[in-house]
Amino acid sequence: MKTAIATVSISGDLREKLAAIAAAGFDGVEIFENDFLAFDASPRDVGKMVRDHGLEISLFQPFRDFEGMPEPQRSRAFERARRKFNLMNELGTDLVLICSNVSPLALGGIDRAANDLNALGDVAKEHGVRIGYEALAWGRYINDHRDAWEIVRRADHDQVGLILDTFHSLARKVPNESIRSIPGNKIFFVQLADAPMIDMDLLYWSRHFRNMPGEGDLDVTGFMSAIAATGYDGVISLEIFNDQFRGGSARSISQDGHRSLVYLMDQVRRTEPDIKIEVPSMPPRVEVEGIEFVEFAANEQEASELGAMLSTLGFAKTKRHIAKAVDLWQQGDIRIVVNTDQTGFAHSSYLTHGTNVCDIGLKVSDAKATVERAKALGAAPFSQPVGPGELEIPAIRGLGGGIMHFVDRSGDLAKVWETEFTPLSTGANVINAGLTRVDHVAETMPYEDMLTWLLFNTSLFDTHKTPMVDVVDPAGLVRSQAIENADGSFRVTLNGAENARTFAGRFLEESFGSPVQHLAFECHDIFKTVEALTSNGFKPLVISPNYYDDLDARFGLEEDRMEMLKQRGILYDRDDQGGEYFQLYSPTYAEGFFFEIVERKGGYSGYGAANAQFRIAAQKRHLRHYAMPKR
Numbered sequence: 023m024k025t026a027i028a029t030v031s032i033s034g035d036l037r038e039k040l041a042a043i044a045a046a047g048f049d050g051v052e053i054f055e056n057d058f059l060a061f062d063a064s065p066r067d068v069g070k071m072v073r074d075h076g077l078e079i080s081l082f083q084p085f086r087d088f089e090g091m092p093e094p095q096r097s098r099a100f101e102r103a104r105r106k107f108n109l110m111n112e113l114g115t116d117l118v119l120i121c122s123n124v125s126p127l128a129l130g131g132i133d134r135a136a137n138d139l140n141a142l143g144d145v146a147k148e149h150g151v152r153i154g155y156e157a158l159a160w161g162r163y164i165n166d167h168r169d170a171w172e173i174v175r176r177a178d179h180d181q182v183g184l185i186l187d188t189f190h191s192l193a194r195k196v197p198n199e200s201i202r203s204i205p206g207n208k209i210f211f212v213q214l215a216d217a218p219m220i221d222m223d224l225l226y227w228s229r230h231f232r233n234m235p236g237e238g239d240l241d242v243t244g245f246m247s248a249i250a251a252t253g254y255d256g257v258i259s260l261e262i263f264n265d266q267f268r269g270g271s272a273r274s275i276s277q278d279g280h281r282s283l284v285y286l287m288d289q290v291r292r293t294e295p296d297i298k299i300e301v302p303s304m305p306p307r308v309e310v311e312g313i314e315f316v317e318f319a320a321n322e323q324e325a326s327e328l329g330a331m332l333s334t335l336g337f338a339k340t341k342r343h344i345a346k347a348v349d350l351w352q353q354g355d356i357r358i359v360v361n362t363d364q365t366g367f368a369h370s371s372y373l374t375h376g377t378n379v380c381d382i383g384l385k386v387s388d389a390k391a392t393v394e395r396a397k398a399l400g401a402a403p404f405s406q407p408v409g410p411g412e413l414e415i416p417a418i419r420g421l422g423g424g425i426m427h428f429v430d431r432s433g434d435l436a437k438v439w440e441t442e443f444t445p446l447s448t449g450a451n452v453i454n455a456g457l458t459r460v461d462h463v464a465e466t467m468p469y470e471d472m473l474t475w476l477l478f479n480t481s482l483f484d485t486h487k488t489p490m491v492d493v494v495d496p497a498g499l500v501r502s503q504a505i506e507n508a509d510g511s512f513r514v515t516l517n518g519a520e521n522a523r524t525f526a527g528r529f530l531e532e533s534f535g536s537p538v539q540h541l542a543f544e545c546h547d548i549f550k551t552v553e554a555l556t557s558n559g560f561k562p563l564v565i566s567p568n569y570y571d572d573l574d575a576r577f578g579l580e581e582d583r584m585e586m587l588k589q590r591g592i593l594y595d596r597d598d599q600g601g602e603y604f605q606l607y608s609p610t611y612a613e614g615f616f617f618e619i620v621e622r623k624g625g626y627s628g629y630g631a632a633n634a635q636f637r638i639a640a641q642k643r644h645l646r647h648y649a650m651p652k653r
């Protein structure tokens with residue numbers, strides 16, 4: 023499998039783009055003509071620059087409005103093509119993409135187009151180049167790969183083949199199965215892009231909203247499986263027109279691109295086991311069974327404030343690490359680790375971000391295999407020296423500067439809490455509040471990084487994404503999307519902040535990019551839980567009475583029930599099947615970190631999106647009214 027990416031897909035000038043593309047591990051590039059035109063080096067020098075980066079020019083594109091023109095435009099188009107073939111010779115590439123004609127002058131007619139391509143095939147042969155014909159979804163007459171293939175078939179020329187682009191085919195819902203009858207050697211090139219399902223003009227959708235395979239909603243895997251079935255063994259190339267990518271980090275977008283291709287081909291291999299697909303073998307997507315622990319990095323002072331908050335939530339400090347200043351707090355199946363050690367990763371995380379979640383431990387089916395798959399997908403393994411009596415726990419670097427550890431049921435790893443920790447005599451008079459497990463981990467990132475997070479999580483773990491929802495903060499929009507496994511034992515919400523004045527954006531800025539902004543714990547009887555919390559001295563976030571008036575209007579709850587919610591500051595939601603969701607929020611801590619307590623009833627599977635706006639407004643009021651702990 024040879025991989026490539028079009029230069030349009032990422033930001034920078036041509037030199038910056040090439041450096042990022044090479045670093046991400048691609049074999050080649052599609053030179054988008056405008057990137058070449060805007061660059062001030064000769065075609066020969068550009069060709070050399072590409073090869074000096076260890077890349078090849080897999081394709082030159084696009085050549086527009088060629089087939090089916092009347093005279094004199096037809097002759098002009100041939101002349102134009104000759105000029106570009108000369109340019110390709112100098113660049114050192116032998117394949118050009120001709121996209122279907124969009125000109126109002128075009129005459130149409132399948133045989134006319136086939137004849138033109140056949141005649142151009144002769145010219146191409148003189149120059150030692152090949153032509154690939156692609157149907158644009160908005161082409162004037164040709165906008166379906168089945169018609170483009172018919173033209174290529176009738177052109178019947180060795181130099182003329184078909185280029186398939188997932189976007190054009192899937193956006194128009196052309197069945198993937200139609201690809202299987204095309205001979206693989208007549209497919210000259212394959213371009214891949216995904217896109218979110220939005221009802222929009224095709225051209226606008228294509229030019230602004232494409233994203234990497236796996237980041238959108240199109241069946242790119244089905245498409246690629248059909249391609250694989252034709253015997254195609256050429257380049258697979260990303261051609262992504264995306265507004266955020268154009269302005270994003272060239273390095274990280276290129277890395278995502280490479281990850282998306284490895285992930286895609288791994289999926290294809292699993293759905294088409296009989297087809298030979300060259301992709302490094304790797305373990306399948308990892309089954310996550312739950313969250314084993316969440317670790318905070320802190321200093322002594324802030325650890326005691328955090329501890330006070332945990333106590334009001336009903337956690338007990340149960341264990342201390344055998345060698346380090348690391349405490350374990352527990353309630354139900356929840357483990358919170360508070361690390362104030364002056365050495366190691368947690369300490370450097372504290373120095374960078376202040377008190378923050380620096381590490382998340384996941385319970386997985388196979389911890390070693392998780393790291394192996396992560397490495398195959400381009401993630402970095404993590405390790406630090408282990409002291410006497412400590413275990414080597416498989417780990418990787420996550421996004422946003424944190425790390426992730428993986429434990430499974432096998433051998434020593436299952437006993438890490440007994441091996442590395444010694445029990446403390448708690449004695450404290452904290453009342454257990456009935457919190458049973460981590461319901462979800464909520465991560466905040468700049469909006470333009472959301473897809474990176476989405477791909478990272480869904481390519482590594484056996485999870486799916488939920489539809490994106492808009493959350494209105496008084497200062498701007500926050501987009502929110504969840505990643506979950508099938509039984510809900512692993513849920514992460516991604517919250518993309520559009521600006522730094524939103525509650526989420528402010529947290530990111532103040533914490534220097536620390537991603538985990540809140541932890542939500544599950545309980546099974548929120549009213550009982552509140553009783554225990556109150557005895558522990560917990561003070562919930564204060565919600566506006568207006569919220570409860572509206573709640574009453576919307577759901578018509580019984581009066582006492584309504585009063586109970588209002589008195590206790592509990593937010594409420596109900597789905598169409600009658601499933602119910604109860605949410606209670608802690609005050610904010612430090613730079614806007616907080617805890618949430620939720621109860622799900624009757625199969626409610628969402629996150630209370632309808633309540634988020636009112637919760638955020640309350641949190642912002644809280645930030646204004648109460649002095650935050652200073653450091």
Ligand SMILES: O=C(O)c1ccc(O)c(O)c1
Nearest residue numbers: 084119121156187228229
């Ligand atoms: O948007 C376009 O014009 C355009 C050009 C070339 C392509 O390969 C393509 O898929 C789209």
Ligand SMILES: [Mg+2]
Nearest residue numbers: 156187213261
């Ligand atoms: Mg294309």
